[in-house]
Amino acid sequence: MHPAVEFRGISKQFGAVKANTDVSFSIAKGAIHGLVGENGAGKSTLMSILYGYYRADGGEILLDGQARNIHSSHEAIHLGIGMVHQHFMLVENMTVLDNVMLGAEGGFKLANKRAAVEAQLREICTRYRLDVDPLATIHDLSVGAQQRVEILKQIYRSANILILDEPTAVLTAQETESLFDILRLFKEQGKTIILITHKLQEILDITDTVTVMRGGRVVGAVETAQTSKEALANMMVGRPIENNLPRGAYNPGAPVLEVRDLQLTDDQGVVLLDKLNFTLRAGEIVAIAGVSGNGQSELMEILSGMRLPTSGQVDFQGKALPYAGRSDADGLPLEFRHLGIGHVPEDRLRDGVIKNFSVMHNTFFGYQDRVKNGWGLIDFKGVAERCAGLLKAFDVRPANPDLRIGLLSGGNQQKVVIAREVLASPKLMLVGQPTRGVDIGTIESIHTQLLALRDAGVAILLVSVELEEVRALADRILVMCGGSITGELKIDEFDTTRIGLLMGGMHKS
Amino acid sequence: ADPKLAIVYDAGGKFDKSFNQSASEGAARFKKDTNISFLEAQASSDTQAEQVLRGLARKNMDLIASIGFAQTQAVQKVAKEFPKVRFVLIDGVAQGANVNSITFKEEEGSYLVGVAGVMASKSKKLGFIGGIDIPLIRTFACGYAQGAKATDKKAEVFQNMVGTTSAAWNDPAKGGELARSQFERGVDVVFAVAGGSGMGTLQTAKEKGKLSIGVDSNQNSLYPGSVLTSMVKRIDNAVYDSFMQMKNGTWKAGVLAKGLKEGGVDWALDEHNRKLITPEIEKKVLGVRKDIIDGKVKVIDYRTGNSCPV
Amino acid sequence: MTFEDLHIGSILVSTVRNAPVLIFAAMAGLFAERSGVIDIGLEGKILASAFVSAAVAFATQNPWYGVAAGVAVSVALATLQGYVSITQKGNQLVAGIAINIAMSGLTFVVAQFFFQQGGRTPDLGQARLFDVVLPGSAAIVDVPFVGWLYTKLIGGHSVLVYLAFALVPLVHWVLYHTRFGLRLRACGENPHAADAAGVSVEWTRYKAMLIAGVLCSFSGAYLAIVQSGFFLRDMSAGAGYLALTAMVFGNWRPLYTFFGCLMFGFFGAVQIQIEGVDLPVVGRIPGSLIQMVPYVVTVIVLAGLMAKSVAPKAIGVPFVKSR
Amino acid sequence: MNTNDMPRWATAFVLPLLNLLSALLVAALVIHLLGEDPLDSLRILINSAIVNPEGLSYTLFYASTFIFTGLSVSIAMQAGLFNIGSEGQMYIGGLGLTIAMLALDASLPWWLLIPCGIVGAALFGALWGFLPGYLQAKRGSHIVVTTIMFNFIAASLMNFFIVKYMIPAGEQNTASRVFSAAAEMPRLNTWFPVLGDTPLNVSFLLAIVALAIYGLVVTRSAWGYKLRATGLNKHAAHYAGIRISKMIIVVMLISGALAGLGSVNSIMGSTHYLSLNFVGGAGFVGIAIALMGRQHPVGIFLSAVLFGALIQGGFDLSLEKPNIPTETFIFIQGLIILFCGAMENFYAPAIMKLIKAKG
Numbered sequence A: 001m002h003p004a005v006e007f008r009g010i011s012k013q014f015g016a017v018k019a020n021t022d023v024s025f026s027i028a029k030g031a032i033h034g035l036v037g038e039n040g041a042g043k044s045t046l047m048s049i050l051y052g053y054y055r056a057d058g059g060e061i062l063l064d065g066q067a068r069n070i071h072s073s074h075e076a077i078h079l080g081i082g083m084v085h086q087h088f089m090l091v092e093n094m095t096v097l098d099n100v101m102l103g104a105e106g107g108f109k110l111a112n113k114r115a116a117v118e119a120q121l122r123e124i125c126t127r128y129r130l131d132v133d134p135l136a137t138i139h140d141l142s143v144g145a146q147q148r149v150e151i152l153k154q155i156y157r158s159a160n161i162l163i164l165d166e167p168t169a170v171l172t173a174q175e176t177e178s179l180f181d182i183l184r185l186f187k188e189q190g191k192t193i194i195l196i197t198h199k200l201q202e203i204l205d206i207t208d209t210v211t212v213m214r215g216g217r218v219v220g221a222v223e224t225a226q227t228s229k230e231a232l233a234n235m236m237v238g239r240p241i242e243n244n245l246p247r248g249a250y251n252p253g254a255p256v257l258e259v260r261d262l263q264l265t266d267d268q269g270v271v272l273l274d275k276l277n278f279t280l281r282a283g284e285i286v287a288i289a290g291v292s293g294n295g296q297s298e299l300m301e302i303l304s305g306m307r308l309p310t311s312g313q314v315d316f317q318g319k320a321l322p323y324a325g326r327s328d329a330d331g332l333p334l335e336f337r338h339l340g341i342g343h344v345p346e347d348r349l350r351d352g353v354i355k356n357f358s359v360m361h362n363t364f365f366g367y368q369d370r371v372k373n374g375w376g377l378i379d380f381k382g383v384a385e386r387c388a389g390l391l392k393a394f395d396v397r398p399a400n401p402d403l404r405i406g407l408l409s410g411g412n413q414q415k416v417v418i419a420r421e422v423l424a425s426p427k428l429m430l431v432g433q434p435t436r437g438v439d440i441g442t443i444e445s446i447h448t449q450l451l452a453l454r455d456a457g458v459a460i461l462l463v464s465v466e467l468e469e470v471r472a473l474a475d476r477i478l479v480m481c482g483g484s485i486t487g488e489l490k491i492d493e494f495d496t497t498r499i500g501l502l503m504g505g506m507h508k509s
Numbered sequence B: 001a002d003p004k005l006a007i008v009y010d011a012g013g014k015f016d017k018s019f020n021q022s023a024s025e026g027a028a029r030f031k032k033d034t035n036i037s038f039l040e041a042q043a044s045s046d047t048q049a050e051q052v053l054r055g056l057a058r059k060n061m062d063l064i065a066s067i068g069f070a071q072t073q074a075v076q077k078v079a080k081e082f083p084k085v086r087f088v089l090i091d092g093v094a095q096g097a098n099v100n101s102i103t104f105k106e107e108e109g110s111y112l113v114g115v116a117g118v119m120a121s122k123s124k125k126l127g128f129i130g131g132i133d134i135p136l137i138r139t140f141a142c143g144y145a146q147g148a149k150a151t152d153k154k155a156e157v158f159q160n161m162v163g164t165t166s167a168a169w170n171d172p173a174k175g176g177e178l179a180r181s182q183f184e185r186g187v188d189v190v191f192a193v194a195g196g197s198g199m200g201t202l203q204t205a206k207e208k209g210k211l212s213i214g215v216d217s218n219q220n221s222l223y224p225g226s227v228l229t230s231m232v233k234r235i236d237n238a239v240y241d242s243f244m245q246m247k248n249g250t251w252k253a254g255v256l257a258k259g260l261k262e263g264g265v266d267w268a269l270d271e272h273n274r275k276l277i278t279p280e281i282e283k284k285v286l287g288v289r290k291d292i293i294d295g296k297v298k299v300i301d302y303r304t305g306n307s308c309p310v
Numbered sequence C: 001m002t003f004e005d006l007h008i009g010s011i012l013v014s015t016v017r018n019a020p021v022l023i024f025a026a027m028a029g030l031f032a033e034r035s036g037v038i039d040i041g042l043e044g045k046i047l048a049s050a051f052v053s054a055a056v057a058f059a060t061q062n063p064w065y066g067v068a069a070g071v072a073v074s075v076a077l078a079t080l081q082g083y084v085s086i087t088q089k090g091n092q093l094v095a096g097i098a099i100n101i102a103m104s105g106l107t108f109v110v111a112q113f114f115f116q117q118g119g120r121t122p123d124l125g126q127a128r129l130f131d132v133v134l135p136g137s138a139a140i141v142d143v144p145f146v147g148w149l150y151t152k153l154i155g156g157h158s159v160l161v162y163l164a165f166a167l168v169p170l171v172h173w174v175l176y177h178t179r180f181g182l183r184l185r186a187c188g189e190n191p192h193a194a195d196a197a198g199v200s201v202e203w204t205r206y207k208a209m210l211i212a213g214v215l216c217s218f219s220g221a222y223l224a225i226v227q228s229g230f231f232l233r234d235m236s237a238g239a240g241y242l243a244l245t246a247m248v249f250g251n252w253r254p255l256y257t258f259f260g261c262l263m264f265g266f267f268g269a270v271q272i273q274i275e276g277v278d279l280p281v282v283g284r285i286p287g288s289l290i291q292m293v294p295y296v297v298t299v300i301v302l303a304g305l306m307a308k309s310v311a312p313k314a315i316g317v318p319f320v321k322s323r
Numbered sequence D: 001m002n003t004n005d006m007p008r009w010a011t012a013f014v015l016p017l018l019n020l021l022s023a024l025l026v027a028a029l030v031i032h033l034l035g036e037d038p039l040d041s042l043r044i045l046i047n048s049a050i051v052n053p054e055g056l057s058y059t060l061f062y063a064s065t066f067i068f069t070g071l072s073v074s075i076a077m078q079a080g081l082f083n084i085g086s087e088g089q090m091y092i093g094g095l096g097l098t099i100a101m102l103a104l105d106a107s108l109p110w111w112l113l114i115p116c117g118i119v120g121a122a123l124f125g126a127l128w129g130f131l132p133g134y135l136q137a138k139r140g141s142h143i144v145v146t147t148i149m150f151n152f153i154a155a156s157l158m159n160f161f162i163v164k165y166m167i168p169a170g171e172q173n174t175a176s177r178v179f180s181a182a183a184e185m186p187r188l189n190t191w192f193p194v195l196g197d198t199p200l201n202v203s204f205l206l207a208i209v210a211l212a213i214y215g216l217v218v219t220r221s222a223w224g225y226k227l228r229a230t231g232l233n234k235h236a237a238h239y240a241g242i243r244i245s246k247m248i249i250v251v252m253l254i255s256g257a258l259a260g261l262g263s264v265n266s267i268m269g270s271t272h273y274l275s276l277n278f279v280g281g282a283g284f285v286g287i288a289i290a291l292m293g294r295q296h297p298v299g300i301f302l303s304a305v306l307f308g309a310l311i312q313g314g315f316d317l318s319l320e321k322p323n324i325p326t327e328t329f330i331f332i333q334g335l336i337i338l339f340c341g342a343m344e345n346f347y348a349p350a351i352m353k354l355i356k357a358k359g
Ligand SMILES: Nc1ncnc2c1ncn2[C@@H]1O[C@H](COP(=O)(O)OP(=O)(O)OP(=O)(O)O)[C@@H](O)[C@H]1O
Pocket: A014, A015, A017, A018, A019, A037, A038, A039, A040, A041, A042, A043, A044, A045, A046, A086, A407, A408, A409, A410, A411, A437, A439, C321, C322, C323
């Protein structure tokens, strides 16, 4: 039997970057195939070529033993290839139904088709236990639900080869589990699945075979059963990865942040944060765990000054943060930053950087007033020196200060953001999802930085949906659900099941 | 030797179907009659007017005719710099020993067409459509209203302006729309003083079976049977005469206001509107015309007090 | 005060006549912009089609040839605009403004070259499109109100007026209830999503531009061979920009955009009526101030509604396949 | 097309030059069709707009106004605001200037009077930019729409003011009275007689200074950094603590003031009176200039000079060649904007191939 997909000597170059070099491997029909590698290893590029998104410079792709020229996604779809992209490809202001129908409308008039497709979708949802309302509008859906819409699209189009590019990056453990259930169902139906992920545990959990890429080349192809996390990590990064990072003794100092009765209600009167109370001390990392969408983002926004609370008080180093008497949060983040509050935002591309600015310009974003002279002009010489040091200290690749930051891989963008916030020597650091979509090598380095900051006496509030990450970093864990804190654990009480229950709001302690 | 002559049009250009065109016709007639040619130029902005006039003056022109009040300041300035060159300014008044300013008593001609209009009107509701709300246009409107009201006390005059930017002279759709709206209010004779926009007015009047009054040049022939008459402003004559005086050596500087008496303005009666002008109307208009020329009827010029008595 | 005194009837009829220029152009803009291409070049397309339809109608003495020629030219311009904005991935605002400026000059030059009347075409005379008289008008014309309604407000307009009004539900249907409309909106919101779903973004945008070209040409034809009966330089007099405004006002939705167009038509008509009339309280307002009524009202309405207008997300951004 | 990989000399010089040539080629075709010799026309054009010092001086005179309107549009664009209202802002700026002049020109010496005029122009222009800015920032009204509306409103208001209050009694011209000689911006020909009798004046130097300040502020200052951040990503700007509504209002104030300053050249530098429609489209040309010059000071300068040259050269050419009406140059302006502004990368693939083949 022919393999479902075979890559033969695929090469692709973007300007000077060789994204893929002579990539060859094949995937058996009905297999779940893992594809792993560092940020920028060329995984997405390869998949984009398979999906007709990019044209390869050289090499060929065989489907079912037949060489295929795939010039457009339109053709890929006709060949039965479906792709769930790293960034969702959904039209936000349209309904699930319209998104599913887009490109597969089945005729010029939609009116009569819509009802039929809707019924079909409902049927699929029950069959695959997908919880999606076909008539909901995308922007009202949670990230997990949007993910399910992407899957729904592919099921509806009955794709035979399904590519999933980091589908679990934004999912909770439960959501990931249900996604995997669906994938197993697919496999039973003989569909071929290619799964890209940075979470090696997932590779071990679900794939049959795995290909490892580094620097655009294939550096290993193994049966999953015959490998281990350590071996994979080693292949990916080219060196062993440290699992238990060194950290100083837990020695919390004075309270830095005291949150009292913090309340947030939106315009429609929905309570987003419900009387939050907690304290954060110098030299400790407190992690907030929870399913995304339970108020963590709003809490971070309020603490960083991007949003005003409805009521309650927050003391920073003993003094109340200046929320009172304001009509909007315009300019507030700057005041907070001057007080000594650093903030690594959850969505780095939306909030944390200006994509079109160079790396160097992004290294003082938010601190622009600190680098100006008496004339209001930016001291570019000083900035350049600082930037060079930063790129080196945080191992940003490529270490080119003049590159547009949008051209860096996500992991490297994140390093720049963290470096910027760390170098401003904050007293309190707010960190949201610091390693989302980041490879294990970079995760290691980001975690090392955060721990060093803690050891230097900074108070760190971490929001993460990755329990692995929470375990690696936190001194204490607060679990949030539905806008309230449902429980608190010390790190030595870490217990996945208990946290899971708290995240579901199961029992208050 | 033949005199060196030039004519400078303003932003409207020589084909504006209005005063620039009238001026160019006068110059063309002069050329035909005398075989003496002239230079032509157009100035689109006040800065350019100065530039053109200065350029021509440097070429040692004998006489430069500047058409349109927009060139007033430019003429005044350049005339001072080139005392040997002579200037004729049409429609505006500039100072200078080498400048002849020619203005027109638009109010007198407008008065006449107001008389004709109200007599031809059944509803005694007259319309006036101007280009932009400026004193010159108000002068037309005011003379028109005076004529109408003096003839028939019940007469009502509806006034509308096309717009406020120079686009208002080139918006026939709006010119037509204003006419329609006036017709719907009972107007049956409309006087359009709006450059190209007026074309829309005349056209609409023709379509709706109403009467219109043209302006500047004789527009009776545009829609025979619908254009009641035209308030002609003999800019062509003014240009022709100035050129001729230059040729004959009789040219004089000064300020001239040409009214009915001087042949500067008039109403137009020709084969195209013969059928519309009843003997009664003709008699009345000719009578009023004579009274104005004789000074028995005084038509008030809006510009002198910036106000209209009616 | 009576119905007659207020001239409401006249205002409404006038509104109906004023609106088509804007409706055609705004619907054209709607297609272009919902597909993700900013169409600030409406003005230039209106002007070009106004000229060509007048010139051809005059030359052939057949208004329909004029309309057809107008369509051809406007479509050609839209294609050029599409080529620049879609294929060349150039700045869409620049492309539109360039077309506006170029057409303002070129129509004059060509008109002058052929007709020697200062950038004007000769009067079309019989080659105009005339108003439709609905059957039975003569019988009903004198019936109070109903006669007016049937012969003046509903009847008595050019075919193009009916086309303009019929267009609104049609555009709505195409946009929201057809495959093309779905793909079009997807391209304007998230072209990457459309592309991933196998839709050709470029081709869809081209189609949208072609439709915009066709619709926009009717605006020019209406101006030249229905309303005016000839072409005059720069006769579009800002209609393209107003149409764009109506579209933003209508939040890029056909029905609201249509209301925007009607609003401009309505205030244009009101302004005619109140000019030179002694109004209660304020007295007689100078004509030049009355001219700004529609614009001031628009500003107030937009500010008051707090109409945070939601433009199609991908508007103005050339589609480049990359992250 | 990815021009990032191209050498700087190619993107900065070769491409623009090829684009300009293409535009001129199309223009030449049209001129040929009109029955005139394109080469001869080009010679006259260049001669009268660039070579001849007096012509050059006129070119720079027109360019001075365009630099200000181009800057006005550019700075707003940096903040992501598309200000179509420079036309109206310059018009109202002219009103401010004129009010200052009419009130003070009899009593103040020139060295006080001229700054007063400049301040008046900037102040009124700023006011006319402020309103749309405020409505955008606080009420969410779309800036494109409000500025279009404000252009129309400005036209009506100015018509009202000029006709009602400014025309001296008995005058025909729809213009204010002429200011006293003290209100005349010093002309550059006082120092450089070679420039001839042209209105090129100190405003040109002001325009250059404005360009330099603009360049410095936008690319080198902290405020400019915040300005560009706001234009590129509002979410991130908020994260960085930039007060977005204040930024919008401030930048529209500046944009309006710059547009208002355009009137200084037109009025105090040339006509010395305020007349109806004196702006004559300079605000719209400003949009073209900002777009073509990519909001870069050098780009703005070059495009402003190019447009000035077209006006001056075109004007002279149409005097010499009656078959070529001045409107031809409006068409050519459009072509140049199209080729240089929108199809900027038309030749990039070909050039890339050439470079690759050689290298
Ligand atoms: N459109 C593009 N233009 C230029 N360079 C690109 C483009 N797309 C990808 N690259 C570069 O090609 C390389 C491979 O990128 P790719 O996105 O395939 O990596 P990846 O393995 O998917 O990384 P990640 O794990 O971060 O998703 C990177 O260096 C990237 O910067």
